[in-house]
Amino acid sequence: MDYHFEFRPYRRLFKQPLRTRYGFWNVREGLILRLTDAEGRIGWGEVAPIADFGTESFAQALSFCQFLATEISEGTIAQIPATFPACQFGFGAALENLSVVPSGNAQTALNSLWTVHEQSYLLPTGRDALRGWQDPWQQGFRTFKWKIGVVDSAEELRHFETLMQCLPEKACLRLDANGGLNWDTASRWLATCDRLTSSYAAKVEFLEQPLPIEQFDQLLNLHQQFRTPIALDESVSTLTQIQSCYQKGWRGIFVIKAALAGSPEKLRSFCQTHAIEVVWSSALETSVAQHFIRHRLIPAVPASDRAVGFGVDHWFLDTTLNQLDFEQLWQSL
Ligand SMILES: [Mg+2]
Structure with a gap:
């Protein structure tokens, strides 16, 4: 099955720079993913890499998404290379979120x-x-x-x-x-x-x-x-x-x-x-x-x-x- 794929980058400023031994971190950048299936169901995902932890960089994740077509399949997601773990997570989560349609109480429980x-x-x-x-x-x-x-x-x-x-x-x-x-x-x-x-x-x-x-x-x-x-x-x-x-x-x-x-x-x-x-x-x-x-x-x-x-x-x-x-x-x- 093919899914319609969209993404939007975000930039979040820290109130004050987060200081770790890697230095000062001022802005958190990531991507929100949106998959839509043929029935109009939506699966949300997020790519939030941290290169200091050995993932792809934000720039690499961004180019990866820009390079993808607007229609993707499960096969596309399964083929994301291991050097892009944050993308593997984001797309994998979006796909799983698509298959879940909570209703009633389940929806309320999820609202936290x-x-x-x-x-x-x-x-x-x-x-x-x-x-x-x-x-x-x-x-x-x-x-x-x-x-x-x-x-x-x-x-x-x-x-x-x-x-x-x-x-x-x-x-x-x-x-x-x-x-x-x-x-x-x-x-x-x-x-x-x-x-x-x-x-x-x-x-x-x-x-x-x-x-x-x-x-x-x-x-x-x-x-x-x-x-x-x-x-x-x-x-x-x-x-x-x-x-x-x-x-x-x-x-x-x-x-x-x-x-x-x-x-x-x-x-x-x-x-x-x-x-x-x-x-x-x-x-x-x-x-x-x-x-x-x-x-x-x-x-x-x-x-x-x-x-x-x-x-x-x-x-x-x-x-x-x-x-x-x-x-x-x-x-x-
Ligand atoms: Mg730690």
Whole structure:
């Protein structure tokens, strides 16, 4: 069957640049996809690449879509190369969304994303985190994520201790180094995590991607040496990498950014057949991809009680692209 294919690019400004060890990120660019079948049903999809995570760039995804004809088939989608995982996800999701026609109660149930309790909240980087958690705590967030490995590590460790002193009981902190530490600094962070978790009311849930992806053996080694768990993120960006880390013996946490991982069908199938511990995480996508992940992907795999990493909408200036009326969202582009 052929589908009528349209796409529209979006550009979203961050309220303030998002600082990670890759530098400053000012604008999130992506594409909203719209497939229409012969009966007039619509399937929405989204391509939200992050080249720093090993996906195609936005420019590559854009040219890919510009190159496609306005009538495409399932075969076209099946042939998207593995070097374009964000496109594989976006087109795969659009195709699956086409086959679902919710009505009545099912439609109402679909009209939601996550509650604050289910999400982790991304704090500002550096010392700004110290006054960044109180408002979201009042709103009900209990899990917070903080980017590290950005400034001097002695300074960050001091802020970390202050943050752990301030955070109330039941608060849970995720640290994310984005691969920016080395063996010594990672060991220092993990030893500090172990110490502070036993000294204070709040706990460190895990340290995400302390070392670069090339240092898999050292990551495994660190995971075995400390009580604070390690989660892989950049190491497991795409399904190919998830499979490879699993085969090499990783049984710790997998942070999965489904929007970057490739075909949602294959990802779902892998998670259903391998008992891996997953933390679902945002690639700073709009509600189009979030809705698919929330309703079509997560419920299809074994449940986890860990918060999902989708508490990021507050980073964007506009809220138009957070809405669940996709026709309106489309019209705004
Ligand atoms: Mg991460």
